[in-house]
Amino acid sequence: MRRATPAVVATAAAGLIAAGLLAPSARADAPALTASVARVSTWSSGYGADVTVANGGDAPANGWTVEFDLPEGTSVSSHWSATKTQSGRHYTFTNVSWNGSIAPGATQGFGFNASGLGLPLNCTVNGSPCGGGSTPSPTPTPTPTTAPPTTTPPTGGPPAGPVVDVATAAELRAALASAAPGQTIRMAPGEYRGSFVAQRPGAAERPITLTGPRDAVLVNDGPAGSGPSCPAPTDGWDSGYGLWLYRAPYWNLTGFTVRDAKKGVVLDASPHVTMDGLHVHHVDEEGVHFRRSSADGVLRNSTVESTGLVQPGYGEGVYIGSAGSNWGCHGNQDGVDRSDRVRIEGNRIGPNVAAEPIDVKEGTFGGVVRGNTFDGRGISGQNSADSWIDVKGxxxxxxxxxxxFAAPGTFANGYETHNPATTPSFPNGCGNVWRDNSSDLGGVGAYAIRITSTSKCAGRLNVVHASNTVKNATGGLTNIAVTP
Known part of the structure; x- marks a missing residue:
């Protein structure tokens, strides 16, 4: 039998297609988006989530919109890397300028913090179900990647696990001294005066929780007595710290207030500590300090204001790590204070924070500063404090x-980097990324983001994305080239 020539086959096929009897085998390339919600941290009154948008198709996606509902009692308290609109309990998130394009096989995403514990329902991405398919369905309950706290605040009913209720300073000191993993120390409203030090470790799956309402207030009128040259709890010495965790990892601190102290909350060699909903104010020096390699800590949904009342140049709102000159005391990890991977999220810092709202010290790596509000009124200018954040990490x-920023105060730039030399040597002040930040410099500050040096960061440059915005600046957005 004689085979048909290719030309004859092609002509016949074209005729069948034209007649509607044979469908073309090829299809147009198209994106295929799905979205997943992963709860990455959980606390007694809410959670933080990452949303990943993936393209399983064979063409790029140019823009995405994720929508979902939240049940009664749960709302989005802050978000990042997306533009949010809301109608009742229905939330819509659309991409920002730098994460809208998704190549085949690639992902983009955004995140949010929720007030309340309800999970997203009826999730869609670009109008289709987030998990694929033809009809929207409730988003599956994500598996938490971090152990949730074992308690709820006092107003939410008794927490699970062993609970120690305290109502006096003496009861609180005794409870801190005997705290055990999985235990909750629950403060009644009232004023607790004196020195409060925790030296008992929790455990990853059983953290120790200290909780109380906003009107449970820790006050320390110290310091008193003579302490060691490098701070450590010592009989007969009151550090003056409002609350001091010393070699006490895996604690949750929720809800209460610290005021009228030399320093607010100090963590020494205490990694994996989560602080949620605290109010720290009217302290002589810094408000919250992650020190002596207190890595993997979290400060969220808290207010820090009126710091540096006695020493303005040391009145940071949040202090991460230690200056290299202090590593002799606080450099407990190969001679360095490695307070790494600290997350500062969803807080209000200022006004009347006399030094930087956040000071990120040299030798620390990989932290996140996200979704915070900085009020620069009252920044003193002392000890080079003249910005919202000084990044040396x-x-x-x-x-x-x-x-x-608005008067009174001293203000040079919104965010600054510096590159101190240290031994051991690190690329200090390098490799940091700014995106989606909104800055109002009050007609005083020069740049929203000022990068001190590019030559000292060769191969590990700082990156300023075009999604950052600025107004009322004398210089502009930044002094380096902007990345789309």
């Missing part, structure tokens, strides 16, 4: 924050 993500 490495590989920090600074995202979705809002900063403002």
């Amino acid at each position: 490495v590989d920090y993500l600074i995202e979705g924050n809002t900063g403002t």
